[in-house]
Amino acid sequence: MKCAACLCAKAHIRSPENLNPRRSNACMSLKRGHVNPGDCISADHYISSVPGRLPHTFGREKDSYTCGSLFVDHASGKFFNFCQYSTNANETIKSAQRLESMARQENIKVKKYHSDNGIFAKTAFKTHCESQQQEFSFSGVGAHHQNGVAERNIKTVAQWARANMLHLALHWPAQANISFWPQAIEYSVWVFNRMPNRESGISPNKIWSSV
DSSP: OOOHHHHHHHOOOOOGGGSSOOOOOHHHHHHTTOOSTTSOEEEEEEEEEEEEOOSSSTTOOSSOEEEEEEEEETTTOOEEEEEESOOSHHHHHHHHHHHHHHHHHTTOOOOEEEEOSSGGGSHHHHHHHHHTTOEEEEOOTTOGGGGHHHHHHHHHHHHHHHHHHHHHHHHOTTTOOGGGHHHHHHHHHHHHHHSOOTTTSOOHHHHHTTO
């Protein structure tokens, strides 16, 4: 029997021309030549219209999460998720600094970021990259497919988080609350990083830490 929460989480509207989609090689093209962890990391923001709970305030927070930055390492496929109060440059740079600090603990240097235009293309973020001797590249205007690695993985994380929340709503409705979306996303990332890859049989965590 299939899980009702999983089926509901995957449901989405598709136009008639996309009913029989063919597998795209766009993501693989973006990853070409990135063989070591840190060679290139795709980045993007996600936004929620529902204020999200902080992990330590027991629902009594004055400021709530409204968005987050998701980073995906091309070589390992490892996710890094950082919830934020806004998508401004200062908070995005802080998220990047947290990622770089975690990478240094594994003796990994982040060499390049790839992202959409927007906050990541602002002078403040570029200055941060230059100070760390990092390269950066951007998708063309209106060409979100050129940031397909981050876009596709945000979709995966969102679907898994949605399934977690629907599962809670189905089985423990008294405890379910949509404001728990930050915890649902964080748990989805935690699970994904520990699941073996279909092709290699190795988890993103192990590939990331194998340097």
